[in-house]
Amino acid sequence: xxxxxxxxxxxxxxxxxxxxxxxxxxxxxxxxxxxxxxxxxxxxxxxxxxxxxxxxxxxxxxxxxxxxxxxxxxxxxxxxxxxxxxxxxxxxxxxxxxxxxxxxxxx
Amino acid sequence: xxxxxxxxxxxxxxxxxxxxxxxxxxxxxxxxxxxxxxxxxxxxxxxxxxxxxxxxxxxxxxxxxxxxxxxxxxxxxxxxxxxxxxxxxxxxxxxxxxxxxxxxxxxxxxxxxxxxx
Numbered sequence: 001x002x003x004x005x006x007x008x009x010x011x012x013x014x015x016x017x018x019x020x021x022x023x024x025x026x027x028x029x030x031x032x033x034x035x036x037x038x039x040x041x042x043x044x045x046x047x048x049x050x051x052x053x054x055x056x057x058x059x060x061x062x063x064x065x066x067x068x069x070x071x072x073x074x075x076x077x078x079x080x081x082x083x084x085x086x087x088x089x090x091x092x093x094x095x096x097x098x099x100x101x102x103x104x105x106x107x
Numbered sequence: 108x109x110x111x112x113x114x115x116x117x118x119x120x121x122x123x124x125x126x127x128x129x130x131x132x133x134x135x136x137x138x139x140x141x142x143x144x145x146x147x148x149x150x151x152x153x154x155x156x157x158x159x160x161x162x163x164x165x166x167x168x169x170x171x172x173x174x175x176x177x178x179x180x181x182x183x184x185x186x187x188x189x190x191x192x193x194x195x196x197x198x199x200x201x202x203x204x205x206x207x208x209x210x211x212x213x214x215x216x217x218x219x220x221x222x223x224x
Contacts, residue, residue, distance in 0.1 A: 053212065
């Protein structure tokens with residue numbers, strides 16, 4: 001059972017913008033976001049709430065407010081179709097946690 | 108280049124044991140915390156275990172606590188996951204990942220563990 005809650009699916013047209021929410025036991029912990037393309041390992045997209053690793057385009061952004069975090073993707077491309085997961089280290093549980101994942105469809 | 112390569116997966120009967128390995132290369136393995144994350148077929152990611160950079164601190168998900176043991180050999184740049192008393196619900200692709208407590212920067216390609224009689 002995920003401690004972090006994400007919408008099961010989101011969709012938008014190419015070129016549009018989409019946001020994916022993540023809520024739950026975030027507290028003061030840093031949130032990360034991962035992209036998992038079909039049949040591949042997850043890839044880090046955002047860390048420390050809003051930082052992008054080298055090589056991640058600025059079409060991807062992260063934000064956090066209170067107990068919720070949001071991943072934003074602008075200029076949607078068909079290659080962005082994937083599952084997206086939020087994750088954090090829950091210091092109160094001393095455990096890592098992931099959201100249930102959100103499937104992005106680019107119509 | 109940076110690489111994490113898992114091995115040791117396979118088919119195992121319920122109640123038996125299996126040890127996974129994760130060989131790291133291309134970065135300073137001993138400087139990073141390491142995670143094991145698993146993904147059951149068709150399901151989402153589930154965090155399983157974490158070991159600190161020096162091996163002194165280990166943490167487990169409730170679902171594997173008492174059955175799985177994470178360890179590392181920094182002299183061999185290798186991470187391990189000893190899995191005992193395996194259950195059908197442990198069937199998953201197991202990924203190793205390096206990073207910090209709050210993020211996983213680099214991921215391996217995963218190794219499939221199937222627990223079935």
